[in-house]
Amino acid sequence: MKVRTIVGVAFAVALLVASTAAAENRAGFFSLSPYFGGYTFDGEQHIRTAPTFGIRGGYNLTPTWGVETVFGFSPAEETKGSQVDVDSYTYRLEGLYHFMPESSLVPFLAVGAGGTTLDYAAGSNGRDRTDGILTYGGGVKYFITDVVAVRGDVRGIFDLGYSYSNVEYTVGLSYLFGGAAPAARAVPAPQAAPAPPAPEPAPVVEPEPAPLPMAAEPTPGLMKYCITLNIEFDIDKADVRPQYHDEVKRVADFLKEYPSTTAVIEGHTDNVGDDAYNMRLSQRRAESVVNYLVDNFGIDRTRLSARGFGKTRPIADNSTEAGKQRNRRIEAIIDCALEDPKVIAALPDRLCIALKVQFDTDKWDIKPQYRGEIAKVGDFMTRNPTTTAIIEGHTDRVGTADHNMKLSLRRAEAVVNYLVEHFGIERSRLSAKGYGFSRPIAYNSTAEGRALNRRINAIIDCVIKK
Known part of the structure; x- marks a missing residue:
């Protein structure tokens, strides 16, 4: 029953619907993931459920596939007899398969193998031992920046020596580097x-x-x-x-x-x-x-x-x-x-103009110093009256996906309104689209990267009569 429960939980986590954001689980990156949680032993071991602490070191072979080494420690105690302390150590290598790696919410499945060691304190009837283990389960990573993710994991741990089935459940942070x-x-x-x-x-x-x-x-x-x-x-x-x-x-x-x-x-x-x-x-x-x-x-x-x-x-x-x-x-x-x-x-076919227009935080008013940028589009469309344009709004990743989608659309609409009111461009030749933070061109983990991602683009269909 415990095995079926772990597999069910793992698949349920793996099938969570991800939000629409930029690719986050990238190939070629290393990761360090400290974690803590709980570790429940098989009832036949007569060891009390204990806290667990550990660290994972990983590498993404592709956006979908990764490998991790894991070391965990659980300070436990016996539930019968002398009830002395028992220190449990696990160490293993796991392979991870990530679902929807281009999302900010990335579910995954994991399988692996390694070993476990039980170290009984003096006075116990138990014997120190080391056995091989197989691990299986899954989890989910939620990227709060491009290089930092909150992470939750569940593992079934099968002891090959005595056929015990243990469960480990943890939360932690993942830090990506390299790449x-x-x-x-x-x-x-x-x-x-x-x-x-x-x-x-x-x-x-x-x-x-x-x-x-x-x-x-x-x-x-x-x-x-x-x-x-x-x-x-x-x-x-x-x-x-x-x-x-x-x-x-x-x-x-x-x-x-x-x-x-x-x-x-x-x-x-x-x-x-x-x-x-x-x-x-x-x-x-x-x-x-x-x-x-x-x-x-x-x-x-x-x-x-x-x-x-x-x-x-x-x-x-x-x-x-x-x-x-x-x-x-x-x-x-x-x-x-x-x-x-x-x-x-x-x-x-198509002309693309990048406008260096910046907005105040959570605002969409066009500042006077950026009107010259918008004039590039207005002047071009005035000289070429058969052209049409899509004005795209993009944001950084500060705030929720829904809020940024609405904010980017308002900013794009503000540019459309400015072109209509100040250059006499027919509104039927213009459309506004907001993409929120779904199309980043730089890391959102730095102020410079966030500034690059807050942008307005004009995509012009160049049907120009000779």
Whole structure:
């Protein structure tokens, strides 16, 4: 009965619904997790339930899989006879499988093996002994910052020597360190201080392609724009098929005409398959397009970089075949100042303008010093009356998810209202969206990172009549 109870509790915890927040359980990070709680012994051991203390040291192989070493100590006493003290030690290695690692609430299952030692005080009829153990259970981590999580665990501990079934239940904190900072999104628009690339996903069976030289991050300027390439790939392949060479030529022609521009080639997939595998596949596909631009059009490799985002940035519903097809895409994010009217006339699909607009805490009033930033959008849309725009609001992670979602929408709506009232832009050409803290571009654990995450982006559809 006790085994069934532990398994049931573990699965119940694992199936909790996670909130919509940024990826928190990241690959390549180490963790230290001190904990305390209780330890209940099998009734046949005649040892009283005791407090337990310990520490876990872990490493995330991928966002989903991790390993931990665990050491625990429980100062207990016998329940019969002389009732002397009994010190219990457990030490083990466990594997963890995390559900919904991109959420702030991350349930997981755990299994492992190790040993337990009972040390009886003098005067006891019990004998000191050490036995092997198997452990099973689960828990949940709730990230209060990008590197700190509150954690709860339940474990069944099966003694291989005497077939005892014990239970350990604990709470604690997890501290993450090492790894790399999350990558800044290439769209929407450039940020003043781009973040380093995302941590590489864990290796799979096939070997990693030789890394390409990475172009410098596009220089922060006025604008960027995005070309979505209609390229389809064969299943599990990264070769650019001949019928799509003209799509790649669209990027090459623009880069040739404007040699000061640089480009980031992004690969995206649908949601079929493992997270880590899709991340690698999208990276290979982006690199394939980079290679094609270099080999067939003579574009300098230093002007290009490739990034794979796997299935993390869908633009359509993956529950339909049409939606999956839209999500299997390549995008070219090209950086240029766009001051030349000829360049504006040549704009392809979508223009992205990052607005350096800051708000007072919990406010959405537009301060006078930031009106010039909004004028960038107003002036552009006035000169190009066939364009439409989505104004996106983003926040840091201070406060609840619901509050930040509403706050980010109010800030986006404030910018829309300003464009309507001060530039005469028709409201039908504008829409506002709030994303709260669901799309961070930097760590929320520092003041600098939180400032980068509090932002307004304008995504403009460039249907410009010549």
